[in-house]
Amino acid sequence: MKKIFIRANLLFFLLIFVGTLPAAAVTDVCIDCHGGLAGQLGEIPTAEWQTSIHARHRISCHHCHGGDPTDYVKAMTAERGFVGVPEHSEVPAFCGQCHVGVEEDYWESLHGQVIDFGGPNCVTCHESHAVQVATIDLINEISCSRCHSYEKPALIKEEISATEAMLSRLEASIASLYRVGIDTGHLEDELFATRNSFRRLFHSVDIDKIRAETAGFDADLEQTKATIDELENTLGKRKIAGGALVLLLLLGGCIALLIRRTYEGHE
Amino acid sequence: MSEVPASPTERRTFLGIILAAIGAVAAGGFGWSMFRFLSPVDRGGEESQVRLERTLVAVGGAHFFAFQGRPAVILQPRAGEYIALNAVCTHLGCIVKWVDESQEFLCPCHAGRFSSAGQVLGGPPPRALATYPVTLDGDDILIG
Numbered sequence: 001m002k003k004i005f006i007r008a009n010l011l012f013f014l015l016i017f018v019g020t021l022p023a024a025a026v027t028d029v030c031i032d033c034h035g036g037l038a039g040q041l042g043e044i045p046t047a048e049w050q051t052s053i054h055a056r057h058r059i060s061c062h063h064c065h066g067g068d069p070t071d072y073v074k075a076m077t078a079e080r081g082f083v084g085v086p087e088h089s090e091v092p093a094f095c096g097q098c099h100v101g102v103e104e105d106y107w108e109s110l111h112g113q114v115i116d117f118g119g120p121n122c123v124t125c126h127e128s129h130a131v132q133v134a135t136i137d138l139i140n141e142i143s144c145s146r147c148h149s150y151e152k153p154a155l156i157k158e159e160i161s162a163t164e165a166m167l168s169r170l171e172a173s174i175a176s177l178y179r180v181g182i183d184t185g186h187l188e189d190e191l192f193a194t195r196n197s198f199r200r201l202f203h204s205v206d207i208d209k210i211r212a213e214t215a216g217f218d219a220d221l222e223q224t225k226a227t228i229d230e231l232e233n234t235l236g237k238r239k240i241a242g243g244a245l246v247l248l249l250l251l252g253g254c255i256a257l258l259i260r261r262t263y264e265g266h267e
Numbered sequence: 268m269s270e271v272p273a274s275p276t277e278r279r280t281f282l283g284i285i286l287a288a289i290g291a292v293a294a295g296g297f298g299w300s301m302f303r304f305l306s307p308v309d310r311g312g313e314e315s316q317v318r319l320e321r322t323l324v325a326v327g328g329a330h331f332f333a334f335q336g337r338p339a340v341i342l343q344p345r346a347g348e349y350i351a352l353n354a355v356c357t358h359l360g361c362i363v364k365w366v367d368e369s370q371e372f373l374c375p376c377h378a379g380r381f382s383s384a385g386q387v388l389g390g391p392p393p394r395a396l397a398t399y400p401v402t403l404d405g406d407d408i409l410i411g
């Protein structure tokens with residue numbers, strides 16, 4: 001019996017191991033070679049990428065740089081779609097392979113229009129390999145002052161901060177609803193869509209446009225908040241009902257004890 | 268006038284009635300929560316249909332509308348042939364947009380691509396867009 005149990009356990013872990021193999025194979029070739037090289041062609045970008053939001057979502061080297069991550073010999077050939085490192089002005093299209101919406105707004109912005117004169121591209125603010133979840137803190141005096149005064153970015157930050165704070169609060173509320181077993185799929189979708197569209201808006205770096213359109217996003221968020229409030233309210237009611245049920249059971253137990261005592265004189 | 272103490276049998280009957288009442292309330296509460304838990308989720312008028320004028324959807328074009336509180340889209344790939352789809356990308360929930368030139372949907376968030384029938388053509392979406400039944404009623408289209 002014990003042997004069967006051990007074999008079943010071994011089989012279970014073997015299946016899990018085999019299940020993870022294809023995912024591991026995807027990154028192996030790039031990381032295997034470049035992870036061992038020194039400097040900017042190897043250990044630095046590899047280590048930076050490992051801390052990134054891309055790594056967390058298994059967006060690997062070849063998703064941006066092209067090439068074949070499963071073939072050591074032809075990994076970096078044009079035949080396998082390898083594009084290597086983009087020029088400064090090619091970066092938006094590079095990131096825009098996935099982030100199409102933001103790329104569109106970027107090109108329309110002042111930032112996009114001056115890219116050939118050394119204007120900022122995506123990685124100027126977001127980093128290249130160590131790219132993190134974007135937050136409002138990316139707009140800061142140190143970063144923006146590398147190119148121009150902080151006056152306008154400060155205005156933009158002020159304009160969007162209330163909506164951003166609301167987004168963060170709603171994200172936290174959805175996470176706590178999920179932890180207690182509520183199906184939050186639709187809410188997450190709604191919030192992600194609103195957040196993405198809102199962040200596209202401030203990539204335009206156009207203060208008038210941001211002012212005009214922020215109210216629309218606030219209204220969308222209010223709707224999501226109303227749904228969350230309703231769910232939280234239901235949860236509150238459930239807690240009260242659960243507490244009342246426990247009290248009733250305790251009371252029932254006490255009465256059962258009293259009934260038992262009515263037999264004691266007759267024993 | 269002195270009160271006669273209740274006999275053990277009377278006390279038992281009295282306490283038994285209270286216990287039964289408590290049991291009934293507790294069982295009712297528990298039963299009600301189980302009923303609510305097992306009942307189908309109210310999706311806000313799932314049976315409801317949306318009526319649109321046929322002229323809203325050009326041949327080869329798309330028209331976005333709300334269906335059961337969610338973004339949806341209707342297409343007319345060929346004259347008289349309509350397809351209604353959920354317009355929410357199956358990757359992370361952004362609303363897809365229709366690209367006339369390529370006759371496909373593109374998700375602005377992470378470049379997920381869907382065919383006019385809602386099938387995944389590329390990018391990260393894990394599954395096709397959900398389709399809704401479409402029927403024609405004179406000059407109108409009924410979705411749902």
